[in-house]
Amino acid sequence: MKRSIFNQKGGVGKTSITCNLAAAFAKAGRRVLVVDLDSQANTSQYLLGAELDQITHTVADFFESTLSFKLFGDSMQNAVRKTAFDNLWVVPAERGLAELQPKLESRYKIFKLRDAINGLVANMEFDEILFDTPPALNFYSMSALMASDSVLIPFDCDAFSAEALLQVMEVIAEVASDHQPDLHAEGVIINHYQAQAKLPDEAIARLRQRGFPILKPYLSSSIVMRESHSVHMPLVYFKPKHKLASEYIELAARLMGPSLDKAKMPAKDHALSNE
Numbered sequence: 153m154k155r156s157i158f159n160q161k162g163g164v165g166k167t168s169i170t171c172n173l174a175a176a177f178a179k180a181g182r183r184v185l186v187v188d189l190d191s192q193a194n195t196s197q198y199l200l201g202a203e204l205d206q207i208t209h210t211v212a213d214f215f216e217s218t219l220s221f222k223l224f225g226d227s228m229q230n231a232v233r234k235t236a237f238d239n240l241w242v243v244p245a246e247r248g249l250a251e252l253q254p255k256l257e258s259r260y261k262i263f264k265l266r267d268a269i270n271g272l273v274a275n276m277e278f279d280e281i282l283f284d285t286p287p288a289l290n291f292y293s294m295s296a297l298m299a300s301d302s303v304l305i306p307f308d309c310d311a312f313s314a315e316a317l318l319q320v321m322e323v324i325a326e327v328a329s330d331h332q333p334d335l336h337a338e339g340v341i342i343n344h345y346q347a348q349a350k351l352p353d354e355a356i357a358r359l360r361q362r363g364f365p366i367l368k369p370y371l372s373s374s375i376v377m378r379e380s381h382s383v384h385m386p387l388v389y390f391k392p393k394h395k396l397a398s399e400y401i402e403l404a405a406r407l408m409g410p411s412l413d414k415a416k417m418p419a420k421d422h423a424l425s426n427e
Contacts, residue, residue: 153281183280265295265298303337309355
């Protein structure tokens with residue numbers, strides 16, 4: 153399964169969700185690849201730590217190779233790096249992505265990532281692909297959507313996030329209509345959830361009323377997430393018995409499980425919630 157973690161609003165926890173969900177998949181025995189498409193490279197730093205400074209090939213090298221008349225078929229595979237965790241690999245990002253973007257847009261290289269990922273799945277037998285996208289609708293986030301089967305949308309329970317969800321749904325519907333017919337919103341991931349607070353439940357209720365597919369469990373707000381970032385270790389390894397780690401494990405299980413309803417939901421006529 154190829155999934156984009158996408159929201160045009162920043163600060164909703166895309167990096168944390170991508171890395172911890174990937175780790176939960178990996179711990180369950182799936183072969184997982186994370187592709188970091190954000191020039192800030194926070195996902196790469198989280199999963200690789202100090203090793204990132206020694207990396208010589210990144211996703212930027214792959215994209216740069218697509219600008220050449222001589223495209224090397226293994227350019228993406230060269231950028232794949234094994235993490236310290238079983239079953240988990242990453243294609244790291246770098247700041248050079250920002251400089252490459254105008255060139256890639258002008259040469260219309262939007263489908264190159266999809267083709268390369270399909271090759272990696274065939275050659276390296278990955279079960280799960282997760283794309284960490286930048287907090288903007290740009291060449292890299294669009295490339296990820298083109299390469300994905302579904303989209304997971306982080307939501308942090310504020311009014312601005314709700315408006316951003318509508319924009320995300322419109323983007324998904326447009327990409328599905330024009331380029332990737334099977335692309336759909338797999339669900340909204342509730343992040344930074346505070347069970348004792350009133351406002352998060354009210355925000356979630358409004359989403360339900362509008363037909364957004366809300367995934368469970370919700371992901372609790374906890375300082376332990378910052379601690380896991382600082383030691384470059386996803387929660388399922390850093391503190392496997394913590395409540396938030398358990399929530400990620402349960403969410404991953406639901407996404408992998410055959411009972412999960414993955415009904416497609418066009419942006420303009422949302423389907424019912426899939427709990």
